[in-house]
Amino acid sequence: MRRRGLKIVMTESHTGGCEPVAGELTAAGHSVLRCHGGSAVDSEAPCVAWTAGGACPLLAPDVDVVVDVRTGAGRQTAREQGAMCALVAGVPLVVCGPVDTLGAAGTLSRADVVCGPADVEAACHRAFSPVGPTAHRVVARAVSRALAGVTAPADVHVDLTARESVVVADITVAASPTATGFRRVRGAVRTALAPFTPTWPYVPVTLYHRTPGIRHE
Structure with a gap:
């Protein structure tokens, strides 16, 4: 099936962790939204919707996939709330990075695709597959x-x-x-x-x- 640019919501396990991946996806022609604000204060909030004037990016129309960028193999952090929101909203979830095997029953184990940074664009297309x-x-x-x-x-x-x-x-x-x-x-x-x-x-x-x-x- 023909591929198109995707609308992707990004979350992360640690502050700033998603930026390199977000830059690569943007350069590849995808539209990227973020679960965290851009200012020094807002970027520390677990969700941009909790900041002044903020709104959940999953409320945007036609979101195709959520990408959770993990910079370590520890347990899920509060900043990864967007991964749980993706599952609740029925939006495909990609986990980019290591997953804690001790938390196998948790949210991250239900991701559509787990990948490394080099494979994230292909993983997004696989997760958004109409047969996924x-x-x-x-x-x-x-x-x-x-x-x-x-x-x-x-x-x-x-x-x-x-x-x-x-x-x-x-x-x-x-x-x-x-x-x-x-x-x-x-x-x-x-x-x-x-x-x-x-x-x-x-x-x-x-x-x-x-x-x-x-x-x-």
Whole structure:
């Protein structure tokens, strides 16, 4: 699929740690926003939204990915709050730098991609992939909401694959949906993929349930 410039929010484990990476991403044609202010006082705040006149950069429209730049292998610091915000907001997360293996159950272990500084641009494109982990999570949540009250509680499995320039979605649920349920699922899947691919209105959606051999298209 064709690559484009991304809108990237940067956070960091230590003051100033993200600047070299932010400079490289900007030079490569990406739009970079920061979780921390530029002044000496504001840069020490855990979040730019806590500063006078500040606002969370994740509130900007069409944010594609959050990059957390880590300059050491220690535990997650307060300055990395943006990484948690990315997961809550459903925005792909890239961790650039070493991750503390003792904190394997923490926020950073849920990153879409972990990379080194030399690979961060490629990592951002992988994380923003319409067939990546965040896209899978977003689609699964959308399908569960679409089927709420229509069929049995949704046990949803999502399989997204890229075939040339089109994403193909295969969805499996526990119970057989009605025709109305299928239309809801198809619309929910396509809408959920809108931030990830310009071809979202044309995504083929096949809905399976766990009765062998039965599917809706």
